[in-house]
Amino acid sequence: MRATVMNKAGDVAIAHVPDATILHPTDAVIRVTRACICGSDLWPYNDGPNVAGQQMGHEAIGVVEAVGSAVEKIKVGQVVVMPFAFSDGTCLFCEDGLHTACNHGGFFGVGGEIGGAQAEALRVPFADGTLYPLPVGEDDALMPSLLTLSDVMGTGHHAAITSRVRQGGVVAVVGDGAVGLCGVIAAKRLGAEQIIIMGRHQARLDLARAFGATDVVSARGEEAIEQVRSLTQGLGVQSVLECVGHAQAIETSMGIVRKGGAVGRVGVPHYPAIPAAQPMFFGNVTVAGGPAPVRAYIDELLPEVMDGKIEPGRVFDRTVTLDGVPDGYRAMNERSALKVLIRP
Amino acid sequence: MRATVMNKAGDVAIAHVPDATILHPTDAVIRVTRACICGSDLWPYNDGPNVAGQQMGHEAIGVVEAVGSAVEKIKVGQVVVMPFAFSDGTCLFCEDGLHTACNHGGFFGVGGEIGGAQAEALRVPFADGTLYPLPVGEDDALMPSLLTLSDVMGTGHHAAITSRVRQGGVVAVVGDGAVGLCGVIAAKRLGAEQIIIMGRHQARLDLARAFGATDVVSARGEEAIEQVRSLTQGLGVQSVLECVGHAQAIETSMGIVRKGGAVGRVGVPHYPAIPAAQPMFFGNVTVAGGPAPVRAYIDELLPEVMDGKIEPGRVFDRTVTLDGVPDGYRAMNERSALKVLIRP
Structure with missing residues (x-):
């Protein structure tokens, strides 16, 4: 599959990487339908990646393509928003609403075994604890605002x-x-x-x-x-x-x-x-x-996005395909784009 | 009257100073019946006073001897506890419960026009906003614990x-x-x-x-x-x-x-x-x-002191008269006393 990788500072590219697959029984795989570039992606873009070939991106909406044998709540075919951090949903920190301190959690798009969201697909650890089903179809007009629930x-x-x-x-x-x-x-x-x-x-x-x-x-x-x-x-x-x-x-x-x-x-x-x-x-x-427990906040914010009471999706001022991602990084780094939405 | 003054680092003494008197219509003068030495008094004791002759002490219980013409709530003869900071009781910070940020407030025992509590008497600015009447006589057995409501x-x-x-x-x-x-x-x-x-x-x-x-x-x-x-x-x-x-x-x-x-x-x-x-x-x-708004906390803590549910007065392990104050500083500085109570 195709995914965004950071080779070195300033060198971001679309590369062929191994397909996202279920590795653990609690995983899901999503087909990414919307992703975006984050201001925090500009740190490795300027200072260099954590690892060469770091798979980039931590904000996504997608459609669930597969779930592991231990996944109970998330179902194949659901449209889901993916917070920038994964979390088991059951540890004392998750129960306290601080999913970004999860005992088994971590961040997407930081390199290593965990993939990035600026890609065709992505493996999501702890699917039940991490993913949040959305009450809309995959091309709903509210997608930009819904996508902001993953991070900003x-x-x-x-x-x-x-x-x-x-x-x-x-x-x-x-x-x-x-x-x-x-x-x-x-x-x-x-x-x-x-x-x-x-x-x-x-x-x-x-x-x-x-x-x-x-x-x-x-x-x-x-x-x-x-x-x-x-x-x-x-x-x-x-x-x-x-x-x-x-x-x-x-x-x-x-x-x-x-x-x-x-x-x-x-x-x-x-x-x-x-x-x-x-x-x-x-x-x-x-x-x-600190790192926002955005998973905990979706309950409160989603209804206002659905009602149109808040329109955070207005922060997106450019849309690209995967091929346009390197240009998107350049534009955000030059401040000629505020935030770039990706339709893989 | 007699009061504790810090002449220079390590040199704390009992001196004759001008009598405490009403300077502003919102002032009261209290006769100090209990005071104490604070761990924070050891900073100037070791590093030197803010000003030579700094009048020391910021924790007191006393009997109101005089009130200014604009004082409405505090009455002559009342037994009162004096928080370590004075506060007008009416500004937006006081109304928010942060008396130590009072727009007209300040601290006792820091030198300058404001006196110190380790003395026979003390002028208290903004008497209505600062002092808290106690439902006891001046020699009540609970005095040590009541005194801790002024600070610790x-x-x-x-x-x-x-x-x-x-x-x-x-x-x-x-x-x-x-x-x-x-x-x-x-x-x-x-x-x-x-x-x-x-x-x-x-x-x-x-x-x-x-x-x-x-x-x-x-x-x-x-x-x-x-x-x-x-x-x-x-x-x-x-x-x-x-x-x-x-x-x-x-x-x-x-x-x-x-x-x-x-x-x-x-x-x-x-x-x-x-x-x-x-x-x-x-x-x-x-x-x-930060500096505790102890004035705001008396409402909550006083009933538990009165009931004996909490006994913070147990932190006092030595009692001195004014003459014993220099020894009290030495003992606290050497850690041979935990906290010294003063009966002027």
């Missing part, structure tokens, strides 16, 4: 939950990528009254406003911090959704958070320590977040 | 709240000082099932066991981390009450916290950054805490 919408929601967005809250979203934009949607639906989007790309900022952002800050560093403070009576924001992961993003987050407020991190941190441990302490500031 | 019991409770101790929870308390021991009480009353106390002083560890600790770890560094992990099926603890503030204490905390768990910091941090930002992220670990 659930991740934006996690940033909002871990930064404790509340009714009437004052919020800033650091980063105008797809996750940041989904963070705006999440903050809005949780009742935030003021939502400051921090970014520099006009089309994305326009989309943020359409999703509910009330203010835009495009400055960086100290100037950005001052602007957020002046938008919030000098107090800063109660909730910071940190959707980037750069050192400057966490520094800005610590600079704009209000006393008693919280920073919810969902950008994979490319810094070794949380700065400002003392002001953070004296301000009773909370830092939380 | 509320601070231990804050560590437990911000580290999200829950019914059936698995908890570690880093530090066997008075705050750590109150943290054990707090964790126990919130329903923790396993409470690991981490410390090295036998008498304190015995008291921790009496308060509800189920396990003791006296190792340090990597060895301590391994011991906590082996006590918790390799998973670490859900809640870490960090009651020290040294760099090693936060490193240990980050090493023993379970995925999805939380570290509640109440030891004033003597380190610039929270280490392990990446493992913290991948484990969805929360770091929270």
